[in-house]
Amino acid sequence: MHISEGVLSAPVLITGIVGTAVLAAATMRKMDLEEIPKVSVITSVFFVSSLIHVPIGVTSVHLILNGLVGVILGWRAFPAVLVGLVLQAILFGHGGVTVIGVNSLMMGGGALIAYIVWKQRYHFSFKRREFIFGALAGATGVGISGIVLAVALATTGEAFHAVAGAVLLAHIPIIIIEAGVVGACAEFLSRVKPEILGGQRLAPSTTAGSDAAV
Amino acid sequence: MSTFTDPMKGAGVEDAPRQRGASFSSFELRFLLLLSGILILSLASSHAYAHKVNMFAYVEGNKVMMEGYFADGNKPMNCDVIVTDPDKNVLVKGLTDRDGKFSFDIPKITDLRIVLNAGMGHRAEFLISRDELSGVSPAAASDTGTKILESHEVTPSMGEATEEEAAQSSPGSESASEAMVRKAVAEANLPLMRAIEELKERAGLENIVGGIGFIFGIVGILFYVKARKMLDVAGSRPSSSAAVK
Numbered sequence: 001m002h003i004s005e006g007v008l009s010a011p012v013l014i015t016g017i018v019g020t021a022v023l024a025a026a027t028m029r030k031m032d033l034e035e036i037p038k039v040s041v042i043t044s045v046f047f048v049s050s051l052i053h054v055p056i057g058v059t060s061v062h063l064i065l066n067g068l069v070g071v072i073l074g075w076r077a078f079p080a081v082l083v084g085l086v087l088q089a090i091l092f093g094h095g096g097v098t099v100i101g102v103n104s105l106m107m108g109g110g111a112l113i114a115y116i117v118w119k120q121r122y123h124f125s126f127k128r129r130e131f132i133f134g135a136l137a138g139a140t141g142v143g144i145s146g147i148v149l150a151v152a153l154a155t156t157g158e159a160f161h162a163v164a165g166a167v168l169l170a171h172i173p174i175i176i177i178e179a180g181v182v183g184a185c186a187e188f189l190s191r192v193k194p195e196i197l198g199g200q201r202l203a204p205s206t207t208a209g210s211d212a213a214v
Numbered sequence: 215m216s217t218f219t220d221p222m223k224g225a226g227v228e229d230a231p232r233q234r235g236a237s238f239s240s241f242e243l244r245f246l247l248l249l250s251g252i253l254i255l256s257l258a259s260s261h262a263y264a265h266k267v268n269m270f271a272y273v274e275g276n277k278v279m280m281e282g283y284f285a286d287g288n289k290p291m292n293c294d295v296i297v298t299d300p301d302k303n304v305l306v307k308g309l310t311d312r313d314g315k316f317s318f319d320i321p322k323i324t325d326l327r328i329v330l331n332a333g334m335g336h337r338a339e340f341l342i343s344r345d346e347l348s349g350v351s352p353a354a355a356s357d358t359g360t361k362i363l364e365s366h367e368v369t370p371s372m373g374e375a376t377e378e379e380a381a382q383s384s385p386g387s388e389s390a391s392e393a394m395v396r397k398a399v400a401e402a403n404l405p406l407m408r409a410i411e412e413l414k415e416r417a418g419l420e421n422i423v424g425g426i427g428f429i430f431g432i433v434g435i436l437f438y439v440k441a442r443k444m445l446d447v448a449g450s451r452p453s454s455s456a457a458v459k
Contacts, residue, residue: 002266002335003335004266004267004335004336004337004338005337006329006337006339007331007335007337031436033437033440033444036433036436036437036440037433040429040430040432040433043429044425044426044429047422047425047426047429048422048425048426051422083429083432084429087425087428087429088425091421091424091425092266092421093266094266149335152335153335166333
């Protein structure tokens with residue numbers, strides 16, 4: 001999901017760049033040394049996932065996985081998405097350099113909201129909680145991105161509700177697939193390596209980190 | 215196939231009780247089942263997901279033909295096409311047909327910027343330079359930005375004596391066959407042009423690997439900066455201690 005160059009007006013593009021700069025600065029503060037490899041691996045996953053198109057009959061789909069980035073990286077999801085989008089724009093012409101701001105707000109915003117949804121799981125306790133909330137987060141990531149896309153396109157003069165409807169309709173299959181994938185990943189990781197997930201409630205991070213390393 | 219999978223299943227069942235985490239291995243099985251389910255679901259779903267839109271255009275006779283396509287091969291139907299000159303004056307407007315194609319008469323000998331808007335923020339541009347259009351009518355090329363009709367009016371006064379020049383500038387039998395040759399060449403080149411455009415847009419493995427390389431490069435820089443800071447705090451940076459000695 002991305003907006004091509006030349007669609008949006010200058011004020012919208014500038015708003016996107018400023019918003020992205022503020023969010024990136026806020027979410028990158030005090031990144032620990034240990035966090036960097038994890039962020040980079042997830043950035044790679046995000047970068048590659050939207051390039052692998054799975055052919056389906058006459059058309060094809062690809063995963064977006066911004067919800068998964070949010071679930072695993074928490075607030076660090078934003079810089080990860082930003083780097084992934086910059087590389088996609090430079091190497092593959094997805095979007096373009098001037099629209100990186102808006103596209104980052106769109107995809108990164110979805111990732112951050114997905115993380116907020118994912119964190120809510122502690123208010124509940126039922127079987128397969130991790131799967132349900134992972135799936136919710138995955139769907140939220142794509143859904144929020146779709147809404148931001150519709151808002152951005154509405155500024156070009158297209159009617160908001162018509163664009164939003166079309167965008168969300170087109171993304172229903174990807175939302176469903178994405179929910180399943182992120183839910184499964186979240187459940188799997190919470191069983192085998194819970195400390196990798198974002199917003200995990202553990203003992204003080206220093207001891208938990210050293211335990212995990214061992 | 216079945217003879218291969220059945221023993222595997224049997225082994226899995228036997229192994230499960232021996233391992234402490236019996237629930238875990240069954241969980242793993244469910245995880246795999248779920249993943250394959252997702253794969254099947256994704257294969258069954260046939261909904262078009264919006265992709266990057268591309269286009270290319272070429273000159274054929276006095277017409278410009280354009281064709282749009284999505285990265286996955288779908289055609290952008292009923293999409294806006296706008297043709298502008300370098301001063302951003304709109305020359306032609308139209309909609310693509312069912313095959314994502316659109317054609318229009320050359321409105322002006324100038325750089326033509328063709329924009330295809332496929333909706334949902336998808337947009338492609340293609341530039342046809344003046345040089346490509348100059349072949350349409352050789353006389354027109356000498357006059358910057360004049361219309362074809364005007365240039366035809368100019369030529370008779372210039373082409374004075376020889377038969378050769380007259381044949382070139384007037385719409386006689388020679389130029390008609392020339393136009394046919396040009397059309398045939400354009401048609402023959404079409405698959406090549408299409409292949410080149412698709413090649414340019416393809417997300418090749420080299421680029422994917424290159425992108426991952428970039429990410430690790432950024433990580434390296436971050437580590438370098440962090441390491442310098444840490445060493446500074448510890449007051450034991452090799453270079454500074456060497457300088458003191």
